[in-house]
Amino acid sequence: xxxxxxxxxxxxxxxxxxxxxxxxxxxxxxxxxxxxxxxxxxxxxxxxxxxxxxxxxxxxxxxxxxxxxxxxxxxxxxxxxxxxxxxxxxxxxxxxxxxxxxxxxxxxxxxxxxxxxxxxxxxxxxxxxxxxxxxxxxxxxxxxxxxxxxxxxxxxxxxxxxxxxxxxxxxxxxxxxxxxxxxxxxxxxxxxxx
Amino acid sequence: xxxxxxxxxxxxxxxxxxxxxxxxxxxxxxxxxxxxxxxxxxxxxxxxxxxxxxxxxxxxxxxxxxxxxxxxxxxxxxxxxxxxxxxxxxxxxxxxxxxxxxxxxxxxxxxxxxxxxxxxxxxxxxxxxxxxxxxxxxxxxxxxxxxxxxxxxxxxxxxxxxxxxxxxxxxxxxxxxxxxxxxxxxxxxxxxxxxxxxxxxxxxxxxxxxxxxxxxxxxxxxxxxxxxxxxxxxxxxxxxxxxxxxxxxxxxxxxxxxxxxxxxxxxxxxxxxxxxxxxxxxxxxxxxxxxxxxxxxxxxxxxxxxxxxxxxxxxxxxxxxxxxxxxxxxxxxxxxxxxxxxxxxxxxxxxxxxxxxxxxxxxxxxxxxxxxxxxxxxxxxxxxxxxxxxxxxxxxxxxxxxxxxxxxxxxxxxxxxx
Numbered sequence: 001x002x003x004x005x006x007x008x009x010x011x012x013x014x015x016x017x018x019x020x021x022x023x024x025x026x027x028x029x030x031x032x033x034x035x036x037x038x039x040x041x042x043x044x045x046x047x048x049x050x051x052x053x054x055x056x057x058x059x060x061x062x063x064x065x066x067x068x069x070x071x072x073x074x075x076x077x078x079x080x081x082x083x084x085x086x087x088x089x090x091x092x093x094x095x096x097x098x099x100x101x102x103x104x105x106x107x108x109x110x111x112x113x114x115x116x117x118x119x120x121x122x123x124x125x126x127x128x129x130x131x132x133x134x135x136x137x138x139x140x141x142x143x144x145x146x147x148x149x150x151x152x153x154x155x156x157x158x159x160x161x162x163x164x165x166x167x168x169x170x171x172x173x174x175x176x177x178x179x180x181x182x183x184x185x186x187x188x189x190x191x192x193x194x
Numbered sequence: 195x196x197x198x199x200x201x202x203x204x205x206x207x208x209x210x211x212x213x214x215x216x217x218x219x220x221x222x223x224x225x226x227x228x229x230x231x232x233x234x235x236x237x238x239x240x241x242x243x244x245x246x247x248x249x250x251x252x253x254x255x256x257x258x259x260x261x262x263x264x265x266x267x268x269x270x271x272x273x274x275x276x277x278x279x280x281x282x283x284x285x286x287x288x289x290x291x292x293x294x295x296x297x298x299x300x301x302x303x304x305x306x307x308x309x310x311x312x313x314x315x316x317x318x319x320x321x322x323x324x325x326x327x328x329x330x331x332x333x334x335x336x337x338x339x340x341x342x343x344x345x346x347x348x349x350x351x352x353x354x355x356x357x358x359x360x361x362x363x364x365x366x367x368x369x370x371x372x373x374x375x376x377x378x379x380x381x382x383x384x385x386x387x388x389x390x391x392x393x394x395x396x397x398x399x400x401x402x403x404x405x406x407x408x409x410x411x412x413x414x415x416x417x418x419x420x421x422x423x424x425x426x427x428x429x430x431x432x433x434x435x436x437x438x439x440x441x442x443x444x445x446x447x448x449x450x451x452x453x454x455x456x457x458x459x460x461x462x463x464x465x466x467x468x469x470x471x472x473x474x475x476x477x478x479x480x481x482x483x484x485x486x487x488x489x490x491x492x493x494x495x496x497x498x499x500x501x502x503x504x505x506x507x508x509x510x511x512x513x514x515x516x517x518x519x520x521x522x523x524x525x526x527x528x529x530x531x532x533x534x535x536x537x538x539x540x541x542x543x544x545x546x547x548x549x550x551x552x553x554x555x556x557x558x559x560x561x562x563x564x565x566x567x568x569x570x571x572x573x574x575x576x577x578x579x580x581x582x583x584x585x586x587x588x589x590x591x592x593x594x595x596x597x598x599x600x601x602x603x604x605x606x607x608x609x610x611x612x
Contacts, residue, residue: 018367019200019367022198022367022368023198023367026197026198026369027198031368031369032198032367032368032369033366033367033368034366034367034368035361035362035365035366035367036361036365058368058465059332059464059465059466059468059469060465060466060469060551061359061362061462061463061465061466061549062466062548062549062550062551063548063550065550
C-alpha cells in the first residue's frame, strides 16, 4: 500500500487533490481511498487530506500516520505544522515553491535522503499561468506522477477530464503537464548529480 | 457500474435508484452532501417524479416525511447528531405510526462540547424509538443497505435508519459498484402502503390510545422488529441473487471459526479491525471478528452463536453509556447470558478520535491475555482527565471543563489534523 498525505490551506483544493489522485489511481485499476482530515475547513487554515493506493481492497480507516509521500501545497506550513510526522526515510516529498530546499530551511533535513525523491515545483505560478488562479493542487498532481511513478500523467489528465470540462480542463491539463516535466527534469538532474 | 466516488454521492445515487417521491432535509454536517446531491438530481429532472422539500429544521424534516409517507409517498430524509436529537419526537412518531420512511444517519458525536466528528452516539440515542437501525461497514454496504432498507421498511411498514460513519465514510472517495436501475427495479417493488391518507376515502392516522390499548400498539413495533430478524437474512440472500454480492444481513463474521478471542464492533472501524486481525493471525493469535450490521432489531441468537466457540470477547464501540460503560456491549452481554464467556468493553473513537492500528494491536493483545479492565477507554489521555478532576477537588470555581481540557492539552481550537 502506498500512502500519500497532502498538506495545504483551506481554499487550495487540498481535499480535491486527494480525491482526484484516488480517481487517477482507480483509473489505472488500483484500489484507492481518499479522505479529508475532517477538520472545520476555513479559508487559509491548515488542511490535510489523505490518499491510499493499493492493489488490494483498502479496509484501513486510520489517518495516514506514516506517509510514503508528502505533497506540500503551501511552504509556509513547513514551520507551522509537523508536516514530516511519521514520514518514511525513503519516501517522496514534493513542495510547491519557487525556492530551493536550502532557502526553505530544509537543507539539513534533506541530508541522507535520495535527492531524486525530494523535488520542488512552482505550482502556484504554474496555476496562475495556465488558469489565471493561484490554485496549486492539480499541477502538483502532475508533479506527483513524475516524482513517484505511482500513477501516470495520462491518468491525472483523465481525472482532470472527469472533474472539469472546457477551458478549465484544458488549463489544468497544461498546468499538470508542465509541472510533470519540471519534476522529471529535476529528478534526472538529481540522478546525474548522484 | 464500478466507480471511484464520494460516499455521500454514492448513497445519493443509490437512494435515487429507489425513486423516492418526497425528499425533505435540513443541512447538517456530515450528512449534507447526500441531500445536496439528491437536490441537484431532482432539480435537473433526473429524479422524477420527486418533490424535494427544503424545511426549516430537522423536526420539520421528519414531520414532512411522516405526512408524505402517510399520503402514500416513498419518503426519504437524512440527518446527524444534534439534528437527529432535534427531530426525536417525530422519530418516535414515525415508528409508532408504522410509516416506512428511510433515513440516513451520518453518524456524528452529540454535544456539548460541540463536535462535528464521528461516533455512534446519535443513532444509539434513538435505539428504543422503534426504527430499524442498520450499520454500514464501507460505502458499498451503505449503497446496498439503502436499497434493502426501502424493501424491508415497506414490507414491514416500519421506518429504517441506515447508519454510516460521518466523514470516515460520507466524505471518503472509494470504489463503489452502483447498481443499475433494472437491478433495483427487480429487487424493490413499488411502494404499496398499508395505510393511506386519501381525501376520497378519509381515515384518521394517529388516534389517541389510552391504557386499554397502548401496550398492544407498542408491542406491535416489537413484533415488527422480531419479523425483521427473519426477513433481513432472506432479503440479503435475495439481494445476492439480483446484485451478485453478499451484503448486509444481521451479522458478519471474519476469521471466527477457530478464534479464541472475538472482537465485536459496528461500522467502518471493522475494516481497521480486520487488518489488525490479519496481522495478529500472522503472529499466531487466534482472533476473529463479529460485525453487527443490524443493531435494531438486535440479533441475540446470531450474536450468541457467533461467540459460542470463543473463550472471550471484546466489544469495541464508538459510544458511551455514561454511568454504565458500553451501549452495544450491554446488548452483546445479554446475548451471551449464561455462557460464562469473559467479556470486555472498550469505548473508542468518541468525537472522531482516530482509532489507529497500533492502539488496537495493544488492546487486542491485552484482551487475549484477559488483562483488560471490564470497561476501558482507548487512548484516553488520563493526565488531562486527572488534572481536571484534581482542579475540581482543589477549587469550587474550577470553570468550564471543556475549555480547561483544551487549555491543559495546549490546543487553541478543535480544528486539528488527524
